[in-house]
Amino acid sequence: MTDAPLAEVRRAVYRPVREGNALEDTTARLVQTVRLGVVPPGESLPSERDLAAMYAVSRDTVREAIRELADAGYLVRRRGRYGGTFVADPLPQPENPRQVTAEELEDVLGMRRVLEAGAARAAAARTLDAAARDELWARYEAVAAATESDYRRLDTQLHLAIAEAAGIPSLVALAAENRARVNEWLNTFPLLRRNIEHSNAQHERIVTAILAGRPDAAVAVILEHLAGSEALLRGFLS
Known part of the structure; x- marks a missing residue:
């Protein structure tokens, strides 16, 4: 499921x-x-x-x-x-979001690049069994078909599924903590339809590279993908 x-x-x-x-x-x-x-x-x-x-x-x-x-x-x-x-449904939206310093933003985003690129490389380098492969692809399909209200939650699940596919449990804990901080910021501004379409195309390329066992390609695409969300975060939070 x-x-x-x-x-x-x-x-x-x-x-x-x-x-x-x-x-x-x-x-x-x-x-x-x-x-x-x-x-x-x-x-x-x-x-x-x-x-x-x-x-x-x-x-x-x-x-x-x-x-x-x-x-x-x-x-x-x-x-x-x-x-x-x-x-709660819906979750509360902050009326006066906490100010984020440039140093804090760069620290969290830098850690995100290290964790998620490392996870993608490790996942692509492993021999995933059929269940793990099906799970990863199903997570991608769920995000691609998501409604706006569910998009960020299912996007989070996909990114953490990649961390889980790396086969390093302690990495998942770090990625989850980092992603929770990123989501705190993402939830302060609206989804952008064209950004969703672009992100979904990148998601497909990331998952395809992992399933094809191409670590360098998986890292390249996920860093490209993260750069896009980083640009939005800097734009909205700076």
């Missing part, structure tokens, strides 16, 4: 948090879950008991983190037989 969260991405966002800043790290990890589309808008998070076990924190810590994000409009708590904690 192409809309299901990627296994390594789930492990990355639901891994134990640091002991010293349990509340802050739990809140940040839940925000990653939302920004990466691991749980889509309108869908429910795991139970408080399960989250506490996965993050290795108390249920009180999870409950407080959920309360903070519910107050901020990211989560909705429902009681009753079909109750639980749900991702």
Whole structure:
């Protein structure tokens, strides 16, 4: 199922948090879950008991983190037989986006280039089994057919699927953290139809190069692809 969260991405966002800043790290990890589309808008998070076990924190810590994000409009708590904690639909859009310094922007985008180009090279250099090949192509097709409301979530899933195809679990965790920061910025400006068409054409070339076992070609296309989104980010955020 192409809309299901990627296994390594789930492990990355639901891994134990640091002991010293349990509340802050739990809140940040839940925000990653939302920004990466691991749980889509309108869908429910795991139970408080399960989250506490996965993050290795108390249920009180999870409950407080959920309360903070519910107050901020990211989560909705429902009681009753079909109750639980749900991702808000639609998600809130910041009225006054945080100012991003040039140094912060270049740091995050530079790390993105290193992580995603490295992932594409490693994925293309591997011998992927039939299931992994089908999964990667299905993720591309899902983005190509996405509606505007689902586009960025499914685009994120494709990029993280490439990281997962690299076969390096710790790389997925780094890519997920980096992508969550990028998505925070992307969500402050609208989708551009022609940019979507161009991106989808590049997505096809990236996935085709990976499946053909052409690491240099995969790296070249993904760097070209990232340069386009970097230009938009600099234009809108500078």
